[in-house]
Amino acid sequence: MSFLSDFYAGLFYFAAFVLVAGLTNKIIQYARTPAPLKIPTTPAPTTRAGVVFRITREVVFFESLFRGSKWTWIFGWMFHFGLFLVTLRHLRYFIEPVWLPIEMIQPFGIYGGIAMVIGLAGLWSRRFLVDRVRYISSLSDHLILALLVAIGTSGLMMRFVVHTDVMRVKEFFQGLYVGQVNPLPADPLLLLHLLLVAALMIIFPFSKLLHMPGLFFSPSRNQVDNPREQRHVAPWARRLEQK
Amino acid sequence: MAKADFQVPKLKQYAEIPPVAPGAMAHSAPFKSKPEFQATLGFPGELAPDWQRQALDKMGDLLGRYRSLRVYLDSCVKCGSCTDKCHYYLGTHDPKNMPVGRQDLMRKVYRRYFTLAGRLFPKLVGAEDFTEEVLADWYSYFHQCSQCRRCSVFCPYGIDTAEISMAAREIMDHIGVGQKYCNEIIGKVYKIGNNLGLPGPALADTLEGLEEDVFDDTGVEVKYPLDQEGAEILLVTPSADFFAEPHVDGLIGYGKVFHEAGVSWTLSSYASEAANFGMFIGSYENMRRVAQRIREAAIKLKVKRIVFGECGHAWRVAYSFLNTLAGPWDFLDQRYPIPQHICEFTYDLMQQGKLRFDKSQNDDKVLTYHDSCNVARASRMGDRPGGQFDIPRAIIRATCNHFYDMDEETIRDRTFCCGGGGGLLTDDLMELRVKGAQPRVEALNNLMQEKGVTHMAAICAICKSQFTKVLPYYGMDMDQIVSVHQLVSNAIILTGQDEEDTPDAGTTEADYADEAA
Numbered sequence: 066m067s068f069l070s071d072f073y074a075g076l077f078y079f080a081a082f083v084l085v086a087g088l089t090n091k092i093i094q095y096a097r098t099p100a101p102l103k104i105p106t107t108p109a110p111t112t113r114a115g116v117v118f119r120i121t122r123e124v125v126f127f128e129s130l131f132r133g134s135k136w137t138w139i140f141g142w143m144f145h146f147g148l149f150l151v152t153l154r155h156l157r158y159f160i161e162p163v164w165l166p167i168e169m170i171q172p173f174g175i176y177g178g179i180a181m182v183i184g185l186a187g188l189w190s191r192r193f194l195v196d197r198v199r200y201i202s203s204l205s206d207h208l209i210l211a212l213l214v215a216i217g218t219s220g221l222m223m224r225f226v227v228h229t230d231v232m233r234v235k236e237f238f239q240g241l242y243v244g245q246v247n248p249l250p251a252d253p254l255l256l257l258h259l260l261l262v263a264a265l266m267i268i269f270p271f272s273k274l275l276h277m278p279g280l281f282f283s284p285s286r287n288q289v290d291n292p293r294e295q296r297h298v299a300p301w302a303r304r305l306e307q308k
Numbered sequence: 309m310a311k312a313d314f315q316v317p318k319l320k321q322y323a324e325i326p327p328v329a330p331g332a333m334a335h336s337a338p339f340k341s342k343p344e345f346q347a348t349l350g351f352p353g354e355l356a357p358d359w360q361r362q363a364l365d366k367m368g369d370l371l372g373r374y375r376s377l378r379v380y381l382d383s384c385v386k387c388g389s390c391t392d393k394c395h396y397y398l399g400t401h402d403p404k405n406m407p408v409g410r411q412d413l414m415r416k417v418y419r420r421y422f423t424l425a426g427r428l429f430p431k432l433v434g435a436e437d438f439t440e441e442v443l444a445d446w447y448s449y450f451h452q453c454s455q456c457r458r459c460s461v462f463c464p465y466g467i468d469t470a471e472i473s474m475a476a477r478e479i480m481d482h483i484g485v486g487q488k489y490c491n492e493i494i495g496k497v498y499k500i501g502n503n504l505g506l507p508g509p510a511l512a513d514t515l516e517g518l519e520e521d522v523f524d525d526t527g528v529e530v531k532y533p534l535d536q537e538g539a540e541i542l543l544v545t546p547s548a549d550f551f552a553e554p555h556v557d558g559l560i561g562y563g564k565v566f567h568e569a570g571v572s573w574t575l576s577s578y579a580s581e582a583a584n585f586g587m588f589i590g591s592y593e594n595m596r597r598v599a600q601r602i603r604e605a606a607i608k609l610k611v612k613r614i615v616f617g618e619c620g621h622a623w624r625v626a627y628s629f630l631n632t633l634a635g636p637w638d639f640l641d642q643r644y645p646i647p648q649h650i651c652e653f654t655y656d657l658m659q660q661g662k663l664r665f666d667k668s669q670n671d672d673k674v675l676t677y678h679d680s681c682n683v684a685r686a687s688r689m690g691d692r693p694g695g696q697f698d699i700p701r702a703i704i705r706a707t708c709n710h711f712y713d714m715d716e717e718t719i720r721d722r723t724f725c726c727g728g729g730g731g732l733l734t735d736d737l738m739e740l741r742v743k744g745a746q747p748r749v750e751a752l753n754n755l756m757q758e759k760g761v762t763h764m765a766a767i768c769a770i771c772k773s774q775f776t777k778v779l780p781y782y783g784m785d786m787d788q789i790v791s792v793h794q795l796v797s798n799a800i801i802l803t804g805q806d807e808e809d810t811p812d813a814g815t816t817e818a819d820y821a822d823e824a825a
């Protein structure tokens with residue numbers, strides 16, 4: 066019993082470390098790599114505020130995807146927005162006391178979980194049904210979908226079919242903050258759910274999930290359209306000028 | 309109709325997304341650059357035994373210098389949004405011409421050598437060794453991308469395949485695998501001053517001829533000056549403007565507009581080229597070297613302003629990169645945009661009421677407008693986003709009575725490339741060019757059926773050359789493509805022009821009837 070709890074405690078320390086360190090490392094790498102030329106996809110905003118608005122529309126509404134593919138947009142947005150609600154719902158395990166907005170969002174988190182799984186199913190089916198998408202899908206694309214679907218369904222099953230002692234789950238995670246391993250309920254569904262979530266955290270910085278930080282660093286989206294007004298020179302390009 | 313030894317796509321009434329046909333264009337590759345053209349640009353002449361290491365070193369170098377490359381190679385989730393957006397995919401059905409398919413040619417090498425997942429589990433994440441087969445695929449398919457950026461419009465992360473194909477070409481150039489067309493042309497710019505290798509005296513001759521033609525036509529002495537020190541404006545225009553149809557009619561138009569504006573202007577024989585093929589091969593150094601010529605010419609000729617003629621990628625380099633590559637431009641007149649597009653210049657004069665047009669001079673045409681990719685998606689005109697769409701249309705509407713736009717999904721920032729951009733405007737890629745033109749020609753054809761459109765105006769030398777060449781494959785006429793400033797040239801009423809040359813609208817139809825008879 067305590068072996069399981071110890072194992073999961075170690076796993077989550079490791080997963081959290083990999084996620085945070087890996088993402089930080091990537092973000093630093095993106096931030097440090099210069100963008101030597103002005104390449105916003107035009108028409109582009111001519112002010113910083115405009116760029117913030119553009120990126121916000123991409124993050125919240127997936128504007129470009131909407132223009133590109135309606136089906137992918139519907140399923141993709143359902144999945145991501147569902148995941149967002151689910152994440153908010155899960156915050157109750159990680160904060161004490163639970164903030165009022167998080168308490169109020171609890172029922173919506175369940176709808177989010179359902180939407181998330183439906184969205185994933187739609188996205189996955191496209192990988193089989195649309196020949197172009199089938200062509201570009203690699204094994205890892207399927208596995209990531211499988212992972213997310215398994216996380217979603219195991220979570221929903223704990224809500225609707227086999228309940229677990231959520232208070233002890235919360236105590237387990239609260240304990241990790243202070244280096245204390247409290248016993249985790251030994252429910253197979255819960256253990257599976259947590260194992261998969263840890264796996265997701267670990268692969269995050271090494272996979273296409275990097276699209277999350279990537280969007281914010283994409284020069285075609287985050288640059289201001291003002292090349293005539295402001296000279297833009299990368300440090301390595303400036304060295305060419307001194308020759 | 310032009311003869312083809314390949315299947316010319318059928319034009320449909322409604323755009324169709326074709327099923328994938330793997331390998332359909334695997335045979336397409338441009339001629340390779342000879343060692344002497346490579347040397348001029350500072351690249352090795354041929355493949356060395358350790359080419360793979362050299363290529364990976366270069367890739368690592370570029371990953372550290374271009375945030376776009378790094379972020380784009382990491383971020384793709386294979387959502388499929390771009391898969392039906394590339395004109396080369398739509399025209400050839402080859403899945404490696406889907407933007408993501410093309411990117412993956414580089415991404416699989418990137419993953420293999422630059423990511424943990426690809427080093428440990430190559431099969432799982434689609435990583436592959438950089439073999440000679442992969443290199444051959446690179447050469448073929450990175451020369452089937454016109455760098456038009458249409459894919460980047462629809463990508464949720466703005467991944468721009470142009471950035472990837474530019475990097476791929478840069479890597480290949482650095483291991484001695486260059487493309488003849490681009491690299492030979494850049495060499496000509498260094499040696500002679502323009503893509504076509506027209507020396508100064510030939511330019512002077514041509515321009516003198518234009519002056520005579522315009523005088524015969526209008527009775528007005530419009531000047532087309534070359535290397536005139538102290539002129540206010542330096543005009544930098546694609547060298548096709550000096551002789552090819554319909555380009556030269558555009559150049560005639562620029563001269564007439566300058567004449568009416570009452571400003572002095574000049575061309576330069578040293579910087580007699582707006583095009584900058586350094587961009588196509590993804591070489592910052594070569595792009596900079598070409599751009600510097602414009603700076604040198606501007607200083608030498610002591611001009612106050614720089615105006616660019618009608619050329620798509622040149623306008624991208626001018627608008628987006630010139631300040632970076634050849635600035636700062638503190639010696640020019642800061643009251644005007646630096647550089648300025650000829651359409652901005654003409655539009656400004658129109659706003660000030662300084663130009664008079666007789667629209668009926670273009671009544672033999674029903675027009676539409678082709679948004680050139682680099683103008684549409686990689687630059688701007690005027691001070692508002694989208695000016696690059698509105699300003700050329702405003703000029704066309706001011707100079708023509710009959711104008712219709714093509715299907716909304718094929719214009720403005722969703723415009724289809726002509727099929728010849730990005731350094732592919734070469735006869736050894738004719739099949740690709742014809743097939744890649746299909747989506748644009750289809751939209752044009754539909755408008756011809758619906759609205760009786762006869763001509764398509766464009767502001768890009770590559771578009772004009774490409775359509776002149778490929779329209780006949782689709783049973784259309786090569787002269788259906790016209791310059792925007794050709795329309796300006798036809799309609800403009802020059803001060804002091806013989807009145808009989810500008811018939812009022814009432815007599816026009818009869819006049820044309822006479823001509824027809």
